[in-house]
Amino acid sequence: MYIVIIGAPGAGKGTQAVNIAKEMKLAHIASGDLFRQAVERGDELGARVEEYMTKGMLVPDEVTIKMILQRLTVDDCGNGVLLDGFPRNIKQAKALEDALKKRDKAIDRAIYIEVSEGELINRLTNRWICRQCQVAHQGGYNPPGEDEKCELCGGELYQRADDNKETIKKRLSVYFTDTMPVIEYYRQQDKLLEIDGEGSVEVITGRILNALQKREFINK
Ligand code: AMP
Numbered sequence: 001m002y003i004v005i006i007g008a009p010g011a012g013k014g015t016q017a018v019n020i021a022k023e024m025k026l027a028h029i030a031s032g033d034l035f036r037q038a039v040e041r042g043d044e045l046g047a048r049v050e051e052y053m054t055k056g057m058l059v060p061d062e063v064t065i066k067m068i069l070q071r072l073t074v075d076d077c078g079n080g081v082l083l084d085g086f087p088r089n090i091k092q093a094k095a096l097e098d099a100l101k102k103r104d105k106a107i108d109r110a111i112y113i114e115v116s117e118g119e120l121i122n123r124l125t126n127r128w129i130c131r132q133c134q135v136a137h138q139g140g141y142n143p144p145g146e147d148e149k150c151e152l153c154g155g156e157l158y159q160r161a162d163d164n165k166e167t168i169k170k171r172l173s174v175y176f177t178d179t180m181p182v183i184e185y186y187r188q189q190d191k192l193l194e195i196d197g198e199g200s201v202e203v204i205t206g207r208i209l210n211a212l213q214k215r216e217f218i219n220k
Contacts, residue, residue, distance in 0.1 A: 006182060013113050018135060112195065
């Protein structure tokens with residue numbers, strides 16, 4: 001079982017991916033998290049990708065595709081995978097399709113979380129991420145202070161380096177140019193589930209699970 005989750009930066013795909021992967025017992029693979037971990041480790045991959053991330057640009061396809069295809073060979077992927085943040089352009093979508101085809105597999109569903117542009121900017125400039133469970137929290141008028149902990153797991157909260165106005169603008173423009181065609185790609189294959197991404201986290205998780213169920217993808 002292979003599912004991809006697509007949405008603009010700030011659409012809540014990371015948070016939803018954590019919930020859906022847990023509910024469906026899938027391995028959660030988030031390309032952005034893998035890159036951030038490499039940057040934090042300060043290894044060769046981290047050094048290679050840091051500048052692209054800081055600028056809000058996509059990391060070159062050959063680096064990204066290699067990293068994801070390697071990750072897909074790890075044992076925890078045996079029960080299925082939820083890919084979060086990959087594929088982000090048509091080249092990546094085709095490379096994934098080819099690699100899965102070689103193993104007699106295919107993407108089963110693509111979940112597209114739709115949020116208006118104004119709401120995306122609002123969310124991105126106010127979000128705090130938990131280092132432990134990766135869930136994003138909205139700061140609103142009282143942004144969590146440095147001492148605040150994640151209300152779900154008690155982990156430390158931080159603001160992403162690329163959640164600043166300049167980089168947000170770039171990331172959104174990359175999304176509209178490069179990633180929107182991927183949505184069409186899966187629509188044409190009749191794999192797309194379009195989800196209204198405005199509402200509480202729990203409500204949106206419910207919408208996704210319902211949509212998967214309606215297409216007889218999960219039995220509940
Ligand atoms: P994310 O956490 O998904 O918002 O990703 C953060 C950053 O990591 C992006 O702005 C890109 O620089 C890089 N990145 C993540 N996924 C990909 C991908 N599939 N292709 C290229 N770059 C990526």
